[in-house]
Amino acid sequence: MTKKFDIKSTALAGSGKKRIEWAGRTMPVLRDIAKRFNKTKPFKGIRMGACLHVTTETANLMLALKAGGADVRLSASNPLSTQDDVAASLVKDYNIPIFAIKGESNKLYYEHLNSVLDFKPQIVMDDGADLASALHSSHKKLSGDILGGTEETTTGVIRLKSLEKNNLLLFPVIAVNDALTKHLFDNRYGTGQSTIDGIIRATNHLFAGSTVVVAGYGWCGRGVAMRARGMGARVIITEIDETKALEAVMDGFNVMPMNKCAREGDVFVTLTGNINVIRPEHFLLMKDGAIVSNSGHFNVEIDLIGLRKISISTREIRPFVEEYTLKKENKKILILGEGRLVNLAAAEGHPAMVMDMSFANQALSAEYLIKDAKKLENKVYPVPREIDSSIAKLKLESMKIKIDTLTPEQKKYLSSWEIGT
Template identity: 55%
Template sequence: MSKALNRSIVRDMSLAPEGHLKIDWVRAHMPVLNRIRERFEQEQPFKGLKVAISLHLEAKTAYLAKVVQAGGAEVAICGSNPLSTQDDVCAALVEDGITVYAKYNPEPQEYKDLLIKTLETEPDLIIDDGGDLVTVLHSERKDLLKNVRGGAEETTTGILRLKALEKDGQLQFPMVAVNDAFCKYLFDNRYGTGQSVWDGINRTTNLVAAGKTVVVVGYGWCGKGVAMRAKGLGANVVVTEIDAIKAVEAYMDGFAVMPMKEAAKVGDYFVTVTGNRDCIRGEHYEVMKDGAILSNAGHFDVEVNKPELEALSVSKRTVRRNIEEYTLKDGRKIYLLAEGRLVNLAAGDGHPAEIMDMTFALQAMSLKYVNDHYKEISSRVVNVPYELDEQVARYKLESLGIGIDSLTEQQRAYLDSWAEH
């Protein structure tokens, strides 16, 4: 522990006991990751290697770091969002021998410095969330690229950044697109985001959703989850989209679909889940109801345009933890949750442990995959191999005590034949 303690930058080591309790709780509800930890302890796939991790630094992420450490790695970790870091979890990880560079709500420059400190451990492998580690490595700190074999990316936003790097011919090592795996987006993005967004909104506002109109901005897998859970809470759901196919899907799922300029007039709650900027902006604030509540579940705090909201306001104050009230020139009040950062993590505990169990199992297995194959993959974005995706699903079923059928030889032969019908 002493090496990790000497290196680490955390807020308060006295908080460690509470952090250990949080990590112990999620570990008890992450059977798939426990299964992989047992394998890693035996196989030591990362023995002698350094791994840098940038994720929302709370208990479930902490347990992933401990699983990677159990595989023989020397692990350094930082947060991927200033408001999602939990200081007690950081302290607990340091006691467990992991180097931590993270604090809750650091100043912007300090946040950046902590990210760079993590990279200055000169990692062989990385796990990224939103592409921050990769971006710094390819811009400000190219000197730290030399040891990096590859890594895995958690989010839609991060993969967009990676693919832009690859398209420009700038990506210097292979990255596995964990977000695009079946066991990630079908469960994490849909059920995880859906539940955790409403956990964050409900605990922050202490207001009812039933009977109100919820505008979900973006109908990807995260948007589907948010809309589904809003409907389950009794809300009327409106979806806005730029993709015609997804708009038809939202309509056939039973939701109203309209342009944002129209949705802005009727919404009580707004949730952005697009990965793009300025989804809610000045023209929308001008027609919103008095008391409208804005939140974001995309990676960066750019989906709700804060500068334009401030420009239209005559005053701003914090009325409750994680709720900022903007009073517009005509007296209307608009409320922004968690500074427009990810509401499920900045104002909540993130996805349920059982959901992140599958995602982080994919992260751990993808990290092993890229370490085993980095020389042949080359510097590009690659998908999680289907066999890894399926293995995670099988581990999950086993943990639930659920069995499924297998093809008979005759069925397999029938499917493989073009003539036998």
Template identity: 55%
Template sequence: MADIANPDRADAGRARIDWALTEMPVIRDLMQELAREKPLQGLRLGGCLHITTETANLARTLKAAGAELVLCASNPLSTQDDVAASLVQHDDIPVFARRGESHEVYYQHIHAVLDHRPQVTLDDGADLISELHRSRPELLATMIGGTEETTTGVIRLRAMAADGALQVPVLAVNDAMTKHLFDNRYGTGQSALDGIIRATNILLAGKTFCVAGYGWCGRGVARRAAGHGAKVIVCEVEPLRALEAAMDGYRVMPLLEAAAQADFMLTVTGDKQVIDTAHFEVMKDGCVLANAGHFNVEINLEALEALSRGTSRPREHVQEYTLEDGRRIRLLAEGRLVNLAAAEGHPSAVMDMSFANQVLGVLHLVRQRGKLTPGVHAVPTAIDQQVARRKLAAMQIEIDTLTPSQQAYLASWQEGT
């Protein structure tokens, strides 16, 4: 069973998946190791993830480990249809994902994965596990746990836990150091700008670029935009992050003030209605709006529609809204994840570490079955360290080790001045 758009593109998808694997040495090594050991033999896995070349290599690895895996998309515009076709036809992994699927079909696909009765879920945004709790609670009895890939999903899971709704343990893969320090910063930094540039082909140098949110993703975007020659403004609500942005050399100001100056505005906050009516009313003619947060709620699209007298589509991923006074506001990728909707998502080299955490996280959940309490759990430091060591080895980088004397010194308190 599967629901994909273009079965005839399977060979093209396989070529791109194999290309991505050349930049994923940690996943490649894990795939080979786990194929020999089969530690997940017979385990039912359900994944709600972006169906990309990198995700395909994660899926291949989990199947090589013996798991029975079914996938759906975690965003209606992030599916790469050739990749979905390849997974179905060449790897015999059921996939329920079509690029551009409707809201209704999106949730039909989530339920198709839940019909597989997964013992472990892999999420990017927490849609799968939240829907399981909301409408399929009978599946909880056989659940071992889940993993969560992204900041937005971890926020949702912690809200579920605070409400007493989360009934299984979930590993916050997003919070692993080898994930958020690299995937969020370097991955989003490059891929978000890649999406903006592909969608618009507008030169960034000399333009004013506003980044709303200065978490690890925002830090990465700001740094890359500055590298392109843009004049970067950062908008924040957290004083420590705002202070850091200022000391990193960026202008920091309220979003309403920035909206009147910006040529580009990118949201990466994980919150809703960050850019709203008041901001649209002061934006420059031709301002480009994009979102790199997980859900398409960061830009108030209904408010933008209400202010507009008409829309046009001058380029594939650009919807141009003409306001009553004639100003044009250019929205990219329908306000969805611009790096996946208008480009190809994060580079494989950073997803290598993120998905290594996913694989090792699933193994950890299985080995700790029955020992972890319901709630959001940190990825064990040992897994983080293992991923970092494997990545360094793949990059042929060697580091020093402490001597026994140095270790003893760090563990003692008696030696002083």
């Protein structure tokens, strides 16, 4: 018999409901969208399946979609990111089926994902493209029901563009991650703050005076580097892209290969979206007590298999802190959150104020898919510019900030070629 939901305990719902309401206080854009959805019901009769981090912010997105008439199911996009009290409240107080338990095994993670797909969704919302991947492999027979999907992460967009490039993509997808009001703010300011929050909660480490190595200088890496420097750390960037490396230098950071800075770092953070960024040869060079964490989507950036092979023992020394003792010199390496997203494994993830824009993009992109699904090909599409701009406008209004507008003379000047010096 198929479970109606699978969470830790409905007894946790009381605290979860308060926390959902608290996050909603600083999500005014999504709140306004939910009010409109409640009137227009754009998702009436639509089944929506989501694989997202089960947090207070995601809960507010689910409530907005339900207000729009959607029948929603949600599973976690990471085994350690679920906030169990939030999952409980969504089930008990809002009657939204949730399949997520913090600390769930890899096997249970995929059972939960399958529970969402068994619902035969017509719109899928992904954070890492695990739902989409299943629909292109183990659940391919369900893909015919899919009107379209949305993708929240850089990693997921890469996977979906690979499917498109190989002419394998089975339905249109909106790359929510690539919206300006998503990656310029969520990736940079959200990841920047929440990653350091996770490291500090797990370790109580002092950043001032420390050397922090940031692997990858994309928007997430920029955010972490900026925040670490603001807290008094010396920051080193590692990169494989010449332009990004040059940008990091121009921004005032040291740039060097991992095999050089491995000796210098006190804290390491990977944010590349790639595999085995920190490997055994790097661990062997690190200081005794080096802190190693990941804030890229999947737990593949730190080579934990390789680390185990060069270690004689492991133990959990603090919650979400595993101490590996190396065979060489009995040196200790500290791995945070099992190498998974440290901001969600050891902290609460991004602040609601920044997720307001990201999830507004999710909600409005889903509405766009419903309206225009028949016009779209099986491709990865950017968020329409008008949606991106409308979210920025709503966010500014919620912050009581006004901006200038072009005069008729200025509009004419910008559209002409005749006027010069």
